[in-house]
Amino acid sequence: MGILLGLLAIIIALAIAYAMSNDRKNVNFTGVGIMLLAQVLTTWFMFMTPIGEAIINFISDVFNKLIEFGSEGVAFVLGGLTVEENASVFFFNVLLIIIFFSTILSVLTYLKVLPFIIKYIGWGISKITGLPKVESFNAVNSMFFGQSEAIIAIKSQFRHLNNNRLYIVSASAMGSVSASIIGAYIQMLPAQYVLVAIPLNMFSSLIIASIIAPVNVPKEDDEVDVKNVSDANSFFEAMGNGALDGGKIALIVASMLIAFIASLELVNWVISSIFAGTTLQEILGYVLAPIGFLMGIAPGELIQAGGIMGTKIITNEFVAMIELESVMGEFSDKTVGVVSVFLTSFANFSSIGIIAGTVQGIDSEKGASVSKFGMKLLIGATLGSILSATMAGLFL
Template sequence: MGILLGLLAIIIVLAIAYAMSNDRKNVNFVGIGLMLLAQVLTTWFMFMTPIGEKIINFIADVFNKLIEFANEGVAFVLGGVAIEEGGSVFFFNVLLIIIFFSTLLSVLTYLKILPLIIKYIGWAISKITGLPKVESFNAVNSMFFGQSEAIIAIKSQFHHLNNNRLYIVSASAMGSVSASIIGAYMQMLPAQFVLVAIPLNMFSSLIIASLIAPVKVDDENDEVDVKNVSDSKSFFEAMGNGALDGGKIALIVAAMLIAFIAALELVNWVIAAAFAGITLQEILGYVLAPIGFLMGIAPGEVIQAGGIMGTKIITNEFVAMLELEPLIGELSEKTVGVVSVFLTSFANFSSIGIIAGTVQGINREKGATVSKFGMKLLIGATLGSILSATIAGLFL
């Protein structure tokens, strides 16, 4: 029964995206079918095979070891405050490790290791799915770098992007996460669900965007250049730039959490004054309950889970993860898995402004275009998160 409901959820998601399409005649159904198959095979391999489980455990162990290294740096500066038992401070214990991960990414970029890996994975995806190389490169790049960084990496190609291609690029950025904050996510959610969400969300973003804004390959204007992806002139400058960027990200996330959590409390206070005992999370839970049930969430947990998913859409993934974290031992594994995969993306209202602002910094006219389809972008990214979470739920 759960599989049938999951398949129904997938059909509904794809149908909504197709209904939103601005060029239904040119939808590449073969490419979309291949990407769906890739999602199913990836999830099956990672969740259902001994080799896949070993790979997930190995990657999780690597991240945990990197987190230990990061904590050593934090402890040196803060005198052990970040690792004291019973004295956990979210900014110290979770957000500051972003600095170390950002440093690693910057160094790997300077050494041309990551750009080459991303370029050739993107090339393979382009060949399989029929999508242009630029969009495929951007989708893979978005798995490693933040929304702004991923878009800036293809700025030299922006004058070739029509509105549909621009939508796909923006959708990939919104449906992704940055590798620099994956370690922070893994401090709050089970590692296996965060790790499987990354490739699933990449494919989901491309699937939904390819339905909403189909594109055709133009070989003359479809080249990816990774020669000048780093502004650093030396290894140590790359380390320094990465550390500074990571510090900025940590501070930005902290500021956003203060603002969003405080605003959420204010809204709940207003709602409670008008409707005693009701919170915004409960309202959102009832709104998202039907699709949550189809995604595979247990009926007794669907309101609570729906509230967390809704919180992510109107605030950000960190706020929602902080709500889910204390419930992990209380909710069923399937509910935790489905909701965790849903939360592991940048699909929320604030991302519209981030992406539109980044594009506007590159090309003012195209930035205005992104602002115009901002809501369509958020709906598409949310559909992508639902698709990823539903496919993960089929194997839990």
């Protein structure tokens, strides 16, 4: 029964995307089918096979070891700061680790390790699915870098991007997560769900976006240039740039958390004053309960889980992850898995401004186009999150 409900959720997500399509006649259904199959195989392999589980455990161990290294750096700088025993300071224990992960990414980019991996995985996806190289490259690139960085990496190809191609590029950026903050995520959520969400989201973003905005690109306009992806002139400059970028990200996330959590409390105070005891999370829970049920969330957990998913859409994934972390013991394993995968993406209102602002800095005309289809972008990215979470739920 659960599998049938999950398949229905996938069909509904695809149907909504098709209803929103700019050009239904030219949807690449073959590519969509191939990517759906790739999602099924990826999830089955990672969740249901000993080799897949071993790979997840290995990657998780690597991230945990990196977190230990990062914690040493944080402890050196903040070693004199005393905190109550067993207390957890989110900024120190989670956000500052981003600095170390950002440094590693910057060094791997300078050494041309990541560009090589990204280019040829993107090339393979393009060959298999028939999607253009730029869009395929950007989807893979978005698994490693943040929304702004992923878009900036293809700025030399912007002159070739019409509105449909621009939508796909933006959707991949919004539907992904940055590798620099994965370390922060797996300190709050089970690592296996965060790690499986990364490839699932890449395919989901391409599936939904290629239905909403089908493309047909001439070969001469379909080239990817990754020769100069790093601004650093030396290994140590790359380390310094990565550390500074990580520090900025940590401060930005901390500022957004303060603003969003405080605003959420204000909204809840207003709502509870009008409707005694009601919160925004409960309202969102009722709104998302039907699709949550189809995704595989247990009936008794629908309202609370739906509220957490809704919180992510209107604020950001960190706010929602903090909420999920605090109630994880009350949920079944399947609900934790489904909701964790749903939360592991940048699909929220604030991302519209981030992506539009980044594109505006590259090309003002295309930036205006992104602003115009901003809500369509958010709906598409949310459908991608539903697709990824449902796919994971089929194997939990």
